[in-house]
Amino acid sequence: MATEVLLGQGSVRILPKKYAAQFYKNLGVFGELHGPVQVKPGLVVFGPAASFSDLALDQVRTLLPVKKYLFPPKEEQYRFSTREGFVEPEVEEKRTVLFGVHPCDINAVALLDRVTSWKYPDPKYRARRQRLIIVGVDCIPDEYCFCLPMGSHTADEGFDLFLTDIGEEYFVQVGSSLGERMLRESWDLVKQVEQEHIEAFHQRAEERQKAFRHDLDAHRLAQAILVGFSSPVWDEVGKKCLSCGSCAATCPTCCCYDVLDEVNLDLKSGVRIRRWDDCMQPEFALVAGGHNFRAERSTRFKMRFMHKINSFKAEFQRLGCVGCGRCIAGCPADINVIEVFQKITGKKVTSVAG
Amino acid sequence: MSKPKVGIFGLTGCAGCQLAIINCEDELLDIVGAVDLKSFVMAQSNNEETEFDVAFVEGSVVTREDEHYLKEIRSKSGILVAIGSCACFGGIQAAANDREREDLLQIVYGTKENFYEARKVAALHEVVKVELQIPGCPIEKSEIISGIASLLRGDTPLIPTYPVCLECKYKENLCLLKERGDMCLGPVTRAGCDARCPSHGVACRGCRGPVEEANTASEYSILLEKGYAEEDIKRALRTFAYATELKEKL
Ligand code: SF4
Ligand code: SF4
Ligand code: SF4
Ligand code: SF4
Numbered sequence: 001m002a003t004e005v006l007l008g009q010g011s012v013r014i015l016p017k018k019y020a021a022q023f024y025k026n027l028g029v030f031g032e033l034h035g036p037v038q039v040k041p042g043l044v045v046f047g048p049a050a051s052f053s054d055l056a057l058d059q060v061r062t063l064l065p066v067k068k069y070l071f072p073p074k075e076e077q078y079r080f081s082t083r084e085g086f087v088e089p090e091v092e093e094k095r096t097v098l099f100g101v102h103p104c105d106i107n108a109v110a111l112l113d114r115v116t117s118w119k120y121p122d123p124k125y126r127a128r129r130q131r132l133i134i135v136g137v138d139c140i141p142d143e144y145c146f147c148l149p150m151g152s153h154t155a156d157e158g159f160d161l162f163l164t165d166i167g168e169e170y171f172v173q174v175g176s177s178l179g180e181r182m183l184r185e186s187w188d189l190v191k192q193v194e195q196e197h198i199e200a201f202h203q204r205a206e207e208r209q210k211a212f213r214h215d216l217d218a219h220r221l222a223q224a225i226l227v228g229f230s231s232p233v234w235d236e237v238g239k240k241c242l243s244c245g246s247c248a249a250t251c252p253t254c255c256c257y258d259v260l261d262e263v264n265l266d267l268k269s270g271v272r273i274r275r276w277d278d279c280m281q282p283e284f285a286l287v288a289g290g291h292n293f294r295a296e297r298s299t300r301f302k303m304r305f306m307h308k309i310n311s312f313k314a315e316f317q318r319l320g321c322v323g324c325g326r327c328i329a330g331c332p333a334d335i336n337v338i339e340v341f342q343k344i345t346g347k348k349v350t351s352v353a354g
Numbered sequence: 355m356s357k358p359k360v361g362i363f364g365l366t367g368c369a370g371c372q373l374a375i376i377n378c379e380d381e382l383l384d385i386v387g388a389v390d391l392k393s394f395v396m397a398q399s400n401n402e403e404t405e406f407d408v409a410f411v412e413g414s415v416v417t418r419e420d421e422h423y424l425k426e427i428r429s430k431s432g433i434l435v436a437i438g439s440c441a442c443f444g445g446i447q448a449a450a451n452d453r454e455r456e457d458l459l460q461i462v463y464g465t466k467e468n469f470y471e472a473r474k475v476a477a478l479h480e481v482v483k484v485e486l487q488i489p490g491c492p493i494e495k496s497e498i499i500s501g502i503a504s505l506l507r508g509d510t511p512l513i514p515t516y517p518v519c520l521e522c523k524y525k526e527n528l529c530l531l532k533e534r535g536d537m538c539l540g541p542v543t544r545a546g547c548d549a550r551c552p553s554h555g556v557a558c559r560g561c562r563g564p565v566e567e568a569n570t571a572s573e574y575s576i577l578l579e580k581g582y583a584e585e586d587i588k589r590a591l592r593t594f595a596y597a598t599e600l601k602e603k604l
Contacts, residue, residue, distance in 0.1 A: 043528040063526045073524040242541040242569045244519035246529075260512055263503050265384040276524070282567045283515050297569070332519060332531050332541050333572055 011180070012193050015163065015170040019189040021052035024099065026186045030178070031095030031133055034069075036062050046098065057100050060142045061326055065252030066105050067112060069096060070128045073249075074275040077124075077259070081269035091127055099135040103155040104147040104324040106136050108252030110158035114316050115255055133178065136162035137170075138204070141211050144325030146338055148209060149216035152322035166200035214338050214350050218319060222310045224345045225302075233343045238298025240333045241280070247327035247335075248278030248304065253312070253320045256284075279303050305340070358407035358506065361393035363427055365420040365478075366447060367413030370492040371438035372396045375410075378495050385499070388506060406431040408505055414440040414597060415481050416447055418471035428482040433505065435486040436478040437498070442487040443563040444597020448475035449589075451596045477597045488513065491561035491594060494546055514545040517565040518558050522549035530557050535580050537590055542568035563595045 015023055027033060035049040038056040046062045046069070049055050079087045101109075113129060116122040136159040147153040155162060160179035163170040172190060174180050183190065248254040258277035263270035277284065280300050285293035294300045305321075312320030321337070328336045342349045364372055376397050378385065385391075389408075393401040409431035415421050428434055436442050444451065450458060451474055456466045478484045488501050488511065501511040514521075518540035522529070530552055531538035539560035540552060551558050564570070570591065577587045 039526075040528060042533045043526070045526045063523070240569075240572050242517065242519070242572055243567060244517050244541045246519050246523050249520055249523040262500060262512070263507055263509075265381065265388045265499060265503050265506070267388075267503065267506055281516050297567075330523065330529065330532075332529060332538075333576060334532075 011174045013172045013174075013183060013190040014193055014197050015172050015186075015190050017168055017170065019186075020170065023186045023189050024052040024055075026189075027097045027099065027133075027135065027182060029185055030182055031097040031131070033099065034096050035099040049099070055100055057137055060102075060139055060145065061324060061329060063326075063330070064250060065324070065326065066098065066101060066109050066132075066134075067252055067255065069098065069132050070109070070112065070125050071122075071255060071257075071276075074273055075124070077272040077274055079269070079271050083268070093131070095131045095133060097133045097135060100137045101134050101159070102139045102324075103136065104145075104150075104152045104322040105252050106134060106155035106158045106162075107147075107152040107318075107322045108324070109134065110155075111253050111312070111316060111318050111320065111322075112255055113158065114318070118315075133182075134159045134161075135182075136175075138162075138164045138208065140208060141213075142325070143213060144328045144338070145212065145323060146214050146216055146325065146341075147323035148212040149214065149218050150319055150321055150323035151218060152319075152324075153209070153212075154205075164201055164204055166197060166204050169197065169200075171197060171201045171204075214342070215347055216338065216341055217345055217347070220345050221319075221341060222313055225306055225309055228344045229302075231344060233340060234298040234302045237301050237335055237340060238296060240335055241297045241301055242333050243280050243282060243297055243300065244332060245278045245280045246330045246332060247337075248280055249276060250326040250330045252322060252324055252326065253308070254278060279307065301335075305337075357388065357390040359392045359404065360389040360408050360410070361406040361427070361431070362391070362396070362410045363393070363412070363423075364396065365411065365413030365424060365441070366416035367438065367440040367445060369396060369412070371412040371441075371490070374490075374492040374495060375498055378499060381495075381499050385502060388502065404430070408433045408435060410435045410437045411441055411478060412438050414444050414447055415476040415478065416470075416472060418473060421473070421481060424478060424481055433485045434478070434482065435488060435501070435505075436484045437488045437493050439489050439491040439561060439563045439594045441478045442489045443595035444475045444477045445491070445594060448477075448595075448597035449592050451475055451592075475597050480597065486511065489544055489563045490546065497546060515566045516545050517541050517568070518543045518545050518547065518549050518552070518562070521545045521547070522552045525549055525553050527552050530555070531576070531580075537577055537580075537582055537587070539573070539590060541576075542570055542573045542591075560591065560594050 033049055034046055035055040036044050036059055037047045037049050037054060038044050044056050044059040044062050076089050116125040136155055159175040161182055162173040162175060174183055256277045257274045259274045261270055261272050294303055308320035312318060339349050362372060392404050392406060395401055409427050411427060411434060415424060439445050455468060455472050459468060460466050488497050504511040522540055530536040536557040538557035540558035542564055543558050543560045544562040544565040546562055574587055
């Protein structure tokens with residue numbers, strides 16, 4: 001018997017995989033098509049992907065996360081000159097459909113959405129966010145993934161459509177009214193959900209959960225970090241850490257920035273830029289007079305996780321780490337946050353080297 | 355306000371940094387318009403021996419003559435800016451700083467006679483007081499222009515204090531150290547080059563010199579673990595900065 005579903009937010013449909021390429025093409029009506037693209041072995045990035053076959057959907061993570069679309073590494077805030085005053089850059093009107101975003105990254109965007117509309121709203125982020133359409137696709141975790149213990153393995157908000165791989169078909173969930181319109185655009189390609197699909201959906205969820213390899217207890221983390229404030233774990237990591245900032249740059253939720261003025265030689269004009277900054281840098285907590293609140297690498301590393309875990313939780317009722325594993329995959333010193341979390345909560349270390 | 359009197363000088367080096375200034379083709383007229391260029395032997399005639407508000411000095415101190423010349427420039431200048439990795443850290447000519455000059459003279463010239471009055475190579479700040487350093491081999495055009503603009507404004511220039519890795523990540527490059535096991539010095543090298551070499555698939559050789567707080571010990575053990583020989587790692591780390599920061603560590 002067909003399960004009757006009303007179309008609307010939260011509604012579901014089935015997309016046979018043989019129509020996926022056409023479905024993808026139809027999404028092009030809504031914006032420029034982007035997704036995870038394999039640049040070379042070992043390197044996947046989000047970028048333009050004109051056709052479905054360009055997508056590397058079996059790959060677990062991109063180098064930079066979705067935030068690069070919302071908050072680029074370096075951006076012009078405005079130009080200034082004594083003659084013309086302040087001139088803001090033109091707002092790009094183009095919309096982007098970002099296909100193949102995994103649950104951890106969707107949760108990260110949902111968190112960034114909160115951060116940027118909190119006490120100090122960020123209009124540049126908001127404007128870009130409104131033009132970014134997110135189509136999620138589920139995944140099977142690898143050895144660096146730990147979104148399950150962090151509670152980010154499923155996405156309840158922050159996407160327009162979400163596709164779950166159930167074998168020969170995708171189980172399609174609608175997450176917004178725009179997502180509904182996108183589904184309507186391919187109405188002839190999708191079909192109703194049957195009981196067997198729902199079973200396959202849950203079976204996939206079970207399989208996926210079983211693939212997570214690491215024993216972590218996220219509920220205890222905030223407390224453990226405070227209790228272990230002077231734990232040797234931080235020094236151990238501090239000795240290895242290069243303060244390179246790769247972890248924060250590739251982290252989907254790190255959103256610190258610096259604002260700088262680049263003045264032209266005429267001293268009458270210039271540009272104000274903002275660029276990513278991060279708490280692993282020696283200058284991050286340096287203040288006027290030369291005092292540095294976190295001169296030690298170990299304290300900077302600790303600070304990063306106090307912010308990710310304790311502060312994000314207190315301010316946004318969500319952990320700032322979604323367990324995407326990017327900081328492990330990208331750390332030149334092979335520092336592994338799973339290992340750090342396990343050590344700080346007194347658990348057996350199950351992580352592999354970064 | 356009268357334009358600041360500027361001099362651009364070269365000690366021992368390849369003159370590439372002075373050339374980098376001349377190569378600022380589009381902005382060269384702006385530079386010349388903004389300052390009173392009193393001396394730039396490589397680029398103009400009629401140079402004046404006068405006092406300078408700002409002196410930019412390229413190259414490192416390799417001979418006694420360099421030493422005297424540098425001291426003379428210092429005595430006539432308000433602000434002395436070291437430009438390029440030779441001036442900031444010794445440069446390539448300091449790579450053999452642990453060896454006796456006599457031996458080197460013998461190897462290179464076949465005689466121990468020190469007719470150049472060669473000395474242990476020093477970065478400028480090891481000989482005189484230096485107000486600012488703009489590293490690079492050669493210096494980046496953008497940094498020299500923004501450096502001059504900052505000085506005119508009475509500010510310190512914005513030279514990155516983070517390592518090459520960060521720019522490398524911004525550009526979404528495959529990590530050569532991690533994924534290919536290459537001897538990449540990006541983690542200990544000052545950014546500002548936009549990760550030029552790793553972006554072309556070539557490991558960073560450290561030409562911009564050590565970054566603030568470079569964790570050389572960690573880089574060293576990472577490379578050891580990857581199977582590189584101690585001597586090769588040391589040689590790589592010494593290539594551009596053996597006169598200064600790395601001397602104590604290696
Ligand atoms: S801290 Fe690491 S694992 Fe957690 S969200 Fe950031 S990059 Fe991913
Ligand atoms: S962890 Fe550090 S870089 Fe990331 S958001 Fe927090 S303070 Fe900023
Ligand atoms: S990526 Fe690794 S080495 Fe670099 S700052 Fe982060 S923890 Fe330290
Ligand atoms: S390739 Fe080199 S510079 Fe780039 S991230 Fe890796 S170690 Fe750093």
